[in-house]
Amino acid sequence: MSKLRGTGFAAVNYPTGMHLGGDPTQSLVHATTSGNFVVTMSSVDLGQGLKTILAQIAAETLGVPLDTVIVDTGDTDTGPHCTGTFASRTTHRAGNAVIMAAAEARQAMLEVAAEKLEVSVEDLETDGQGNIHVKGVEEKAISVAETAGAAHFELGKTISGRGIFLKTPSPMDPETGESDPDSTQAHACTVAEVEVDTETGNVEVLGFKSAYEVGQQVNPALVKGQIVGGAWMGMGHALQETTAPYYPAIDHAPGDFQSYVMPGAADMPSVECEVLEIASRNGPFGAKGVGEMVTNSPIPAIVNAINNALGVRITRIPVTPEVVLRALDEKAANAT
Amino acid sequence: MAIKDLKIVGQPVKLRDLDTHVTGETVYYEDIRVPRMLHLKMHRSIYPHAKILNIDTSEAKSSAGVVCVLTHEDLPGKKKYNGLAGVGVGPEDESVLAFEKVRWKGESVVAVIAETPKQAEAAAAKVKVDYEELPAVFDIMEALKDGAPVVTDHWPNNHYIFxxxxxxxxxxxxxxxxxxxxxxxxxxxxxxxxxIEQAPLETNGCIAVPEGGDGRITVYSNTQGLQFSLDVTADILGVPTSKLRFIGGTVGGGFGGKVDLQPEPITTLAAMRTGRPVKFKYTREEEMRVSSSRxxxxxxxxxxxxxxxxxxxxxxxxxxxxxxxxxxxxxxxxxxxxxxxxxxxxxxxxxxxxxxxxxxxxxxxxxxxxxxxxxxxxxxxxxxxxxxxxxxxxxxxxxxxxxxxxxxxxxxxxxxxxxxxxxxxxxxxxxxxxxxxxxxxxxxxxxxx
Known part of the structure; x- marks a missing residue:
């Protein structure tokens, strides 16, 4: 009995957006009296950081400081419609909606500033620090706060914008499957190294080395969070997790985390990754989406690594110790 | 490898609610406080496939702290639903509360609403359902064979018809x-x-709060899609969408496990019936055995x-x-x-x-x-x-x-x-x-x- 090492890899693509489209998200943006901007949505942040990246996208589009952007989401009485957070769709859909709303609000803001400065809108630019000035003449300027105050109390104008993103529905042809199902495709390739104990059947993942192509990253720290979390979930899927341990039988269904075993922090190996950015044609600033794909490449990579280590051909997940030992038994039986 | 000249997009800005996630101060649906809140627990099927002969809720109704008991007979709108009916997916095949038959072990049969979670749980255990057990099928290839037990009458060959x-x-x-x-x-x-279980840290749940005079209900929910859940809840209960308001947006993990409208419709109905706030929170066991798996x-x-x-x-x-x-x-x-x-x-x-x-x-x-x-x-x-x-x-x-x-x-x-x-x-x-x-x-x- 021994510990055998193997390496495997897998290449995957992943679609952005609800399959076949028809899944809009809207955004409203307005300035407060003191020049802050409120982005109103009803999108759901599941912990992945939606509120943070929508603030970044709004600040970038408006040309104002990030800390002056407030994201208010999660109330159907006040927030315009969002189809929901799923299908790696929210950065793409909500991001595009925020760009549209923020661009309209920016235009309204610049019109007020132009009136105050007695110049034309085309001559103005923002410095990203809370000021609007004439291009090339930084001293001819007005602050965003002063502009918003003037709009409210002197000129009686609104500084606001409306945004929506919709990929129009593309029905699937029932005969051929012809359809335009997605907005863009992200890509991943993961190399997994494993060590298999041939006595216990236990598999240890020693490391992941992956490349991910996700379009423009809105927030590289949050992308890395998805990558590591996704690899972690993929490891659980590949090696441990199921609600039906003796599928298709329904017996022994786990009911807690004592019996539904998932990888713990100590099981998590190093995750080396490189992130490539090939712009999406229609994503916000070229972003594609990273939410779901990151779980998918580690799973076949681990299974391929186990098969490589043992010289077997396992074709099911999870590859529990029992599956490993049965595969080794079968290999031994075939050899005799 | 920046694609464009960007100032803020592309920066590793700190997660806005990172600190409060760590300290536990982030507000999730469960953190709202309303007076006089009731708790809902579900009596569930013990068989994977059985005919329902009789549902007896008398003992549950007289159990300590019980305010309301709901069976399929109390459903004011639809008895069967599909969450995507609004976009043309059908037929609506799933019982809101089981009647005639149960088709999986854990299916919702009777909702019990009481003053405390323990009282609701104790009363739910007192619901008596008489069943006639039917042959069940668990293997997909067996299910497709001639003569296999039919799971629902909508699909005589046990497969969806596209x-x-x-x-x-x-x-x-x-x-x-x-x-x-x-x-x-x-x-x-x-x-x-x-x-596979989605295993979010926060299990499925909601709190439905009647808002008094105008008959509106506010539902604090951890759904992955707020308007979607509102629309489907209104459709199932047969109430105008204007009567419902859903609040959420900050959720402790989803992974697809919070898209299928499990707690919201029945909890909303319970709030309508009792005129009091009602909370329905899945236990971890319900999350693993009852809520949808992959x-x-x-x-x-x-x-x-x-x-x-x-x-x-x-x-x-x-x-x-x-x-x-x-x-x-x-x-x-x-x-x-x-x-x-x-x-x-x-x-x-x-x-x-x-x-x-x-x-x-x-x-x-x-x-x-x-x-x-x-x-x-x-x-x-x-x-x-x-x-x-x-x-x-x-x-x-x-x-x-x-x-x-x-x-x-x-x-x-x-x-x-x-x-x-x-x-x-x-x-x-x-x-x-x-x-x-x-x-x-x-x-x-x-x-x-």
Whole structure:
């Protein structure tokens, strides 16, 4: 009995957006009296950081400081419609909606500033620090706060914008499957190294080395969070997790985390990754989406690594110790 | 590698609620405080398939602290639903509260609402349901055989019926049989996954609060889609959408496990009936055994491959274990068709994606719905193809990887291609030495000539 090492890899693509489209998200943006901007949505942040990246996208589009952007989401009485957070769709859909709303609000803001400065809108630019000035003449300027105050109390104008993103529905042809199902495709390739104990059947993942192509990253720290979390979930899927341990039988269904075993922090190996950015044609600033794909490449990579280590051909997940030992038994039986 | 000159997008800005996530101060649905709140617990089916002969709630009703007991007879609107009925998916096959039959172990039968969670739980245990147990089927291939127990009358052969009376969502592109006859190698295998729990830290739940005079109900929910949950709840209960308000947006993990409207409709009804706030929070056991799992998939792949590594035909038959009801499985089956045959350009493709009904917990979305099992099967298959024809697995994938402008099997041209670059970057990271002609490949190399 021994510990055998193997390496495997897998290449995957992943679609952005609800399959076949028809899944809009809207955004409203307005300035407060003191020049802050409120982005109103009803999108759901599941912990992945939606509120943070929508603030970044709004600040970038408006040309104002990030800390002056407030994201208010999660109330159907006040927030315009969002189809929901799923299908790696929210950065793409909500991001595009925020760009549209923020661009309209920016235009309204610049019109007020132009009136105050007695110049034309085309001559103005923002410095990203809370000021609007004439291009090339930084001293001819007005602050965003002063502009918003003037709009409210002197000129009686609104500084606001409306945004929506919709990929129009593309029905699937029932005969051929012809359809335009997605907005863009992200890509991943993961190399997994494993060590298999041939006595216990236990598999240890020693490391992941992956490349991910996700379009423009809105927030590289949050992308890395998805990558590591996704690899972690993929490891659980590949090696441990199921609600039906003796599928298709329904017996022994786990009911807690004592019996539904998932990888713990100590099981998590190093995750080396490189992130490539090939712009999406229609994503916000070229972003594609990273939410779901990151779980998918580690799973076949681990299974391929186990098969490589043992010289077997396992074709099911999870590859529990029992599956490993049965595969080794079968290999031994075939050899005799 | 910045795409544009950007100032804030592209920066590793700190997560806005990071600190409060760590300290526990982030406000989730459960953190709202309302006076006089009641608690709902569900009496659930103990059989995977049985006829309901009688439901006796008398003892539960007189149990300590009980304020309200709801059976299917109390449903004011629909008795059966499908969450996607609003976008034309049907028929509505799933009982809101079971009547006539239960079709999976754990199915909702009677809701009990009491002053405390313990009182509700004790009373729910006192509901008496007489059953006549029926033969059940758990194996997807058994379920498709003649004479198998029928899970619901909507699907006499235990599989979903797609438009134009097809048994599968399908792709037909080129001629796979002709290509198999011309191929140097045929490589076949069968791949199997099992049901998986989404395992969010926060289990499914909601609090429904009557707002007094105007008859509106505010539902604090951890759904992944607020208006979606509002619309479906209104539809099931037969109340105008103007009467409901959903508040949420900050959720402790979803992974697809919070898209299928489990607690909201019945909790909203309980609040309407009692005139008091009602909370329904899944226990961890309910989250694992009752809420939708990721479905199990069986993926059969047959490839026709040439000696030079080109895959000229790929035939895929996939069976998705939907459990007892449809939920969003037909959507997952169609998404599977859009994803297969993976990031490869293959001139002849045939796909049948079949949704099968069994007497298990209904499955639904999870991270990579319709895609994850497909990618698993495809990429383990790619290694088998490489081994069969004696080719390096990296080179096999690079030869077949789609390029910009290639035609996919669902007849959409490839856009924003990046598979070749991603494979090359991973090879470099892993120290894999590739021949020079492979290192020079790009997603644009066919267009560039």
């Amino acid at each position: 438009p134009d009376n097809h048994r599968a969502a399908q792709v037909r592109y080129g001629d796979v049989e002709k290509a198999f006859a011309e191929a140097d190698h045929i490589v076949e295998d069968v791949y199997q996954t099992q049901p 479905s199990a998939w069986r993926v059969e792949i047959k490839d026709g491959v040439m000696n030079d590594g080109r895959i000229i035909a790929r035939k895929i038959t996939t069976y998705q274990d939907s459990g007892a009801y449809l939920r969003f499985s037909s959507y997952g089956g169609m998404k599977h068709c859009g994803h297969m045959p993976g990031p490869y350009t293959i001139p002849n493709v045939w796909i049948d994606s079949i949704v099968v009904f069994t007497n298990r917990t209904p499955s639904n979305a999870m991270r990579g719905f319709g895609v994850m099992a497909g990618s698993f099967a495809l990429e383990v298959q790619m290694d088998k193809v490489a081994e069969t024809i004696g080719m390096d697995p990296w080179e096999l994938r690079l030869i077949n990887a789609y390029r910009e402008g290639d035609m996919k099997s669902h007849q959409k041209e490839v856009e924003d291609a990046g598979m070749v670059e991603t494979i090359l970057a991973a090879a470099k990271l892993a120290g894999k030495q590739l021949p020079e002609e492979f290192q020079k490949m790009s997603s644009l190399d066919r267009k560039a000539g």
